[in-house]
Each structure stands twice: as structure tokens, then as C-alpha cells.
Amino acid sequence: MNDGSPNPPSSLSSSAPAYRLHPGAPDSPVILHVPHSSRVVSPDARAGITLDEGALARELDHITDAHTAEMAAGAAAAAPLTPWRFVNGLSRLVVDPERFPDEREEMLAVGMGAVYTRTTHREELRPDGFDGEPLIDRYFRPYARAVTDAVAERLAAVGRAVIIDVHSYPTKALPYELHGDGSRPPICLGTDPFHTPAPLLDAAREAFAGFGGTELDSPFAGTYVPLRHYGKTPEVSALMVEIRRDLYLDEPGGPAGPGLARLADALAALVAWASA
Secondary structure (H helix, E strand, O other): OOOOOOOOOOEOOOOOOOEEEEOOOOOOOEEEEEOOOOOEOOHHHHOOOOOOHHHHHHHHHHHOOOOHHHHHHHHHHHOOOOOEEEEEOOOOOOOOOOOOOOOOOHHHHHOEOOOEOEOOOOOEOOOOOOOOHHHHHHHHHHHHHHHHHHHHHHHHHHOOEEEEEEEEEOOOOOOOOOOOOOOOOOEEEEOOOOOOOHHHHHHHHHHOHHHOOEEEOOOOOOOOOOOOOOOOOOOEEEEEEEEEHHHOEOOOOOOEOOHHHHHHHHHHHHHHHHHO
8 A cells, every 4th residue: 555655666565465345334334445546566467567666656656546545544434334445455557446357348448458558658568468367367356256245245234235436536637548538527426327326426416515516427437336236236326436636635646635634524424424
């Protein structure tokens, strides 16, 4: 994880957990999902990356949703009913757990499927023809199963699950963005027509009203739901919260500022509503 120091180098660890489910209250339906907060690159993933250490550190500055794990932890501590937190312990440069692992993924067009082969600036990250299947087997599929199990546990315990997907994004569009010409509001709310009920969306608008405005699905659209439940289980609701990075850090990947605590409190207010 990013320790808060500016522009830390990539971290290499064979013992870093691929993910962690932080327990919440037994009767909480809320799972804060934090998939892109880590800078940790596992040794097996690092071996296939062609960037030198300096270039890799710069890429991590751009691609990491810095401090979102701390934000979710702060929200969990402030919420009246503690939510569960599912936090990716590895960088999305190992695998991106929110991509489709096959041809359904539109980001393949810019070399950013489940295993990235290009950087945020569309430069080589891994060589042409790189076989990402071992990384998918080792990291992507276990992660997907674990999130699915976490949702199943909330359904069994309280009869519903609310996934709040916590992200951040840069003030200026990066070359990899397929829809970077859209508006870039302070808070982007990513929705799904089946899994994002209007009251949840209204609660998010209210919770984040003090940050300069919210918009829907721009510059990033959709939200994360395990495939077992996607389009099938109305008891699983979901919302993506994309926070523009200038609200809480010096871009591209500097230390967190005072905005982090305010955003954590706003997220806690959304969690409180979703838990009621």
C-alpha cells in the first residue's frame, strides 16, 4: 500500500496479500470495494513489465487510486454501523479485477484488459504477445471468487448487499481513456440500470453535495457487481463513486491533503444511509 509519502517507488513483496476482507458489523449490508488503491507489484508480475524502476513509479502515480483505502477505512470508522471493506492488496498493474478477462472488455482496445500491456500514455508496459493467463489464474479468478463469496455472506446474513465501489480519477484525461472527452465533475457516480436504485443515487448526491457537484457516468460509467449476480439479483445494489483527485491530493500521486477526511465523512454518510 502507498504509505502516504510522495511518489514512492514500486513495492515488491512475495508475502503481500492479494486482497483482504475487513469485517464489518454482522448486520451491515454494505461492502466498500477498493480495487485500485495499492502500489504493490508482485515479483511474478514485475518480471513481465518492461519499464525500469523510475518509469514504473511514474506509471503507478498515474494509475493508482491513491489513498482510497485510507478513505474507505476512515468512512468505516465514522459510520454508525461498520461496513465491510474488500480491499485489493496489489496494484492493478498485476491484474485489474474490474475488467472482463476476455474479449468482452472494451479496454482491450488500448491494451488494458484484465492484464495491462500498455501504460496510461499508451506506451509499452508488457511486450506484444505477452501471455497474461498465469496472472489471471493466480490473482484475477481468486479475487472474483472472494468478492462473490463476500456478497453471498451479506445476502445470507441480512438479505441484501450494497456494493459501494471507491475510486479516484485525474483532473485531466490521460491518453488511455476511451471516454476522456466527457465532463470531469468533482464526483462522478457510476451506475447500472439494474443494480443502482434511485434512492441510493439520491443518497450519494446528498452525501457528496458539498464538493462542487456530481454527475452520472462521466468520465467513467458503470459499477462493479459479481457476475453471479449481475442482472439477476435485485437484492444486490451497487454504485461507483469516482472522486476527482484534486479534491484531496497533489496530482499525479502525492500525499493526501485535508480533503481526504472530508471525503471519508461524506462516504460515511452514504454508508449510513445504505445501512439503514
